[in-house]
Amino acid sequence: MRIALNARILQAPRTGIGQYVAELAAALADEQELELSLFHGWGWSRELPAAAMPGYSRLAPWLRRIPGAYQARRWLEQRRFDRGQDPAIDLYHEPSLWPLEFDGPTVITLHDLTHLHYPGTQPAARLREIERRLGAGVEQARLILTDSQFVADEAQDYFGLPRDRFVVAPLGFAPRFHPRQPAELAPSLAPHGLQPRGYFLCVGTLEPRKNLSQALEAHQRLPAALRQHYPLLIAGMAGWEQGQFSDVLHKALASGHVRLLGYLPDEQVAQLVAGARALVFPSLYEGFGLPVLEAMASGTPVVLTRRSAMPEVAGDAGNYVEPGDLDGLYNTMLRLIDDEPHWQVCREAGLQRAGLFSWRHCAQITARAYRQAIGG
Template identity: 75%
Template sequence: MQIALNARILQAPRTGIGHYLTELIHALSQESDVELSLFHGWGWSPMLPAAALPGYSRITPVLRQIPGAYQARRWLEQRRFDKGRPQTVDLYHEPSLWPLAFKGPTIVTLHDLTHVHYPATQPAARLKEIERRLEQGVKQASLILTDSQFIADEAQAYFGLGPERFIVAPLGAAPRFHPRTDDELRSVLLSHGVEPRGYFLCVGTLEPRKNLLQALRAHALLPESMRQQFPLLIVGMAGWKTEQLNEELRKRMLEGTVCLLGYLSDEHVAQLIAGARALIFPSLYEGFGLPVLEAMASGTPVVVTRRSAMPEVAGAAGNYIEPHDLNGLRDAMSRLVDDQTHWQACREAGLQQARLFSWNRCATLTARAYRQALGG
């Protein structure tokens, strides 16, 4: 099977969907009957593109003000997609949002319905394009891949489609996410002034959906000595509507109990996750919650909300909280410091839960979807 895979998103800084696509491409190379042709937005290549630097944007704020900017870019991408595509392509896989036009079987990966629940996460012009094209793309797709059963169920109800149109292909944790010794971690952690298991960690784009403001406020409720001994480190790029978050961040950073690290390299993030006392992930909505799985695979306990797909990922290993329960989040953090037996049990449960997921399994299910869409 020759598969046309839209890899344009890999030219942006790698966040959730970018990591999904990178790992999926690597894992699909183990499927003997799958041959990939990657569309990079400007042309075709069998090679993965290099990721852009943080702050990179395909549509700049200036261009967003130009009427029809998204439509013009879309038109240009469609021409490039058609012009250089190998004639022997059997199927087109669109891994992000909405597919380009293709006269043949199409598979779409639908990661979540964030644009429905949190429309302000998108610029107005882009949201209009998503709403106009996504439903059409989903309905024309032969099959729809989702990262979780939660999203499959949600999409079936939202688009009015039957369950036979969906295949759930859960994500995996990359090999760099594994337990590490203190000696392996010390160099990177010392550069941030922390010790192994001596800090809490948040990972994610700074935007309201990630609920990081609650993490900041719950951490501030811990005893001062605990806050000093176990500061809160935050890794991620700035997102939208961060004004209130920034105000709280400045306050806590001045106290010296919170540190904003920004966008870091993949290996750097993996070491920080492996060295944390716990990953604090109070997100309001996730199609999967990849950092939760990555933390568990690294032997790091996780504190998560019992929302959307996160119980599917964390299973019995999660320390569950309600999204706006500050005292509950504070207590979960405190227990992971004070109760070493509980911390060790969470670590072991997380490692066991993480073994249920792998990128090879994701690729196997994806290749199976290709074969099914082609009538195999």
């Protein structure tokens, strides 16, 4: 089978969907009957790009301000997609919201329906484009892959589609996410004045649905000595309309017990995750929650909300809190500091839970979906 995979998102710094494309493509390479052709927006290749396009982070915000920018880029991408395409392609896989036009079987991955629940997380022009194209893209797809049963059920109800149009392919974690000894972590943590297991960590784009304000306020309730010994680190890109919670963030930063790290290289994130006392992930909505899985695979306990798809990932290994329950999150963080036996139980439960997920398994399900779509 010759599969066309749209890898244009890898031009940007890799967040959730970018990691999905990179890891899935690498795992699909082990499927012997598959041959991948990767579309990069500007042309076709057999190889994944090693890094994002230089200057993308500075260029993208300016492009969004140009009227009609999404439509113009879409038109150019379609022309390049058609021009360089292998005529023997059997199926086209679009791993994001809406597919390009393709005269053959199409599979799409629908990671979530964030634009419905939290439209404020999208620039207005992009939101209009999603609303205009997503329905047609769903109709074009013979099969729709989702990361979780939650999203499959949600999308089935919203689009009014039969259950057999959906295939759930849970995500995996990269090899860099694994338990690490304190001596291994010390060289990267010491320059920042950090000790292994001596800080809490939040990972994710700074946007309101991530509910970081709850993490910030709960951390602020810890006694001053504990806040100093266990600072809260936030690693992630600036999101759309992040100013909605900037007052809380600025107050926390001014205290000196919260550090905003910005976007970091993959290996640095993996080391931070492996060295944290716990990952604090109070998100209100996730189609999967990849940082939760990555933390568990690293032997780091996770604190999260029992919302959307996240219980499918963490199972009984999660420390669950309710959105808005500052006392509950404060008490959970305090227990993970003071109760070492509980911390060890959470660590072991997370490692066992993470063992149920892999990119290899995701790729096998995806390859079966390809065969089903071509045959159907």
